[in-house]
Amino acid sequence: MRIAIGSEPRLLNILRSVVRFRAQEAGFPDNEVECLAMAIDEAAANIIRHTYGGRSDDLLALEVRGYQDRLEFILEDWGPKVCENQIRPRPLDELRPGGLGTLFIASFVDECSYDPEFKHGNRLKLVKYLSRKVPSCDEA
Amino acid sequence: MKLKVRNLDKISILDSSGDVDLYSSPRLREALLAEIQPGGPSVLVNMSEVAYIDSSGIATLVEGLQLSRQTKTRFGLFGLRPNARSVLELARLHKVFTIFENETEALEKIASIQPFSGI
Numbered sequence: 001m002r003i004a005i006g007s008e009p010r011l012l013n014i015l016r017s018v019v020r021f022r023a024q025e026a027g028f029p030d031n032e033v034e035c036l037a038m039a040i041d042e043a044a045a046n047i048i049r050h051t052y053g054g055r056s057d058d059l060l061a062l063e064v065r066g067y068q069d070r071l072e073f074i075l076e077d078w079g080p081k082v083c084e085n086q087i088r089p090r091p092l093d094e095l096r097p098g099g100l101g102t103l104f105i106a107s108f109v110d111e112c113s114y115d116p117e118f119k120h121g122n123r124l125k126l127v128k129y130l131s132r133k134v135p136s137c138d139e140a
Numbered sequence: 141m142k143l144k145v146r147n148l149d150k151i152s153i154l155d156s157s158g159d160v161d162l163y164s165s166p167r168l169r170e171a172l173l174a175e176i177q178p179g180g181p182s183v184l185v186n187m188s189e190v191a192y193i194d195s196s197g198i199a200t201l202v203e204g205l206q207l208s209r210q211t212k213t214r215f216g217l218f219g220l221r222p223n224a225r226s227v228l229e230l231a232r233l234h235k236v237f238t239i240f241e242n243e244t245e246a247l248e249k250i251a252s253i254q255p256f257s258g259i
Contacts, residue, residue, distance in 0.1 A: 009162040012163060013159060013161070013163075016159075016192070045194065045195070049162070093232075095202065095233075097199035097203045098195075098199045100198055100231050101196075103195075
């Protein structure tokens with residue numbers, strides 16, 4: 001399954017719906033379904049805010065690949081290359097708005113990586129295994 | 141997200157419902173900034189009908205909290221659903237906000253909490 005949407009915040013709920021549908025279909029428990037929806041939503045929001053600088057006339061694509069033991073979510077954009085080493089959650093002892101999206105992504109998926117071979121923008125792969133014990137929303 | 145502001149005696153309640161995300165959180169921010177004023181009413185955010193909140197929504201609440209401290213205004217949340225509570229806990233913000241179980245408790249206790257004098 002692959003969908004492309006405009007880089008408009010109002011369209012993020014479509015991505016969340018797709019993720020929920022595929023995660024439920026794959027057999028993830030309800031709490032992990034919500035965590036996955038949030039992780040992909042946060043990653044897409046980061047593309048809109050940071051990669052595209054808030055512009056709403058660009059595109060981003062989500063592909064969901066189902067396997068026996070996992071789901072893979074591939075997010076693609078066509079913006080400038082992301083510097084991976086500059087992406088980090090803010091220290092949690094700081095009280096300030098922002099910087100939490102990366103924390104939620106890292107907490108709710110098992111693997112998160114950029115494809116260095118993708119030449120025309122950024123391709124982010126988020127992987128969630130079905131049976132692996134990882135922190136979830138309710139356990140965090 | 142739907143948003144309604146109820147102005148009670150010395151208390152403003154922001155009833156939010158639906159999804160608080162990158163698209164809708166600017167409206168919540170605008171309402172919070174309008175309500176949290178020096179010498180203004182206590183401000184409560186009713187989250188009992190919030191089905192989803194992302195990092196931008198949480199950032200908006202943090203901004204409201206910071207403004208409440210600057211203006212020495214009482215500020216609290218109530219009615220958090222488990223998923224909203226969980227993300228606040230994950231971000232270690234659940235002990236930073238004043239959180240009430242429900243509106244009844246919030247209305248009973250908001251006047252007794254100390255407005256912060258600054259961060």
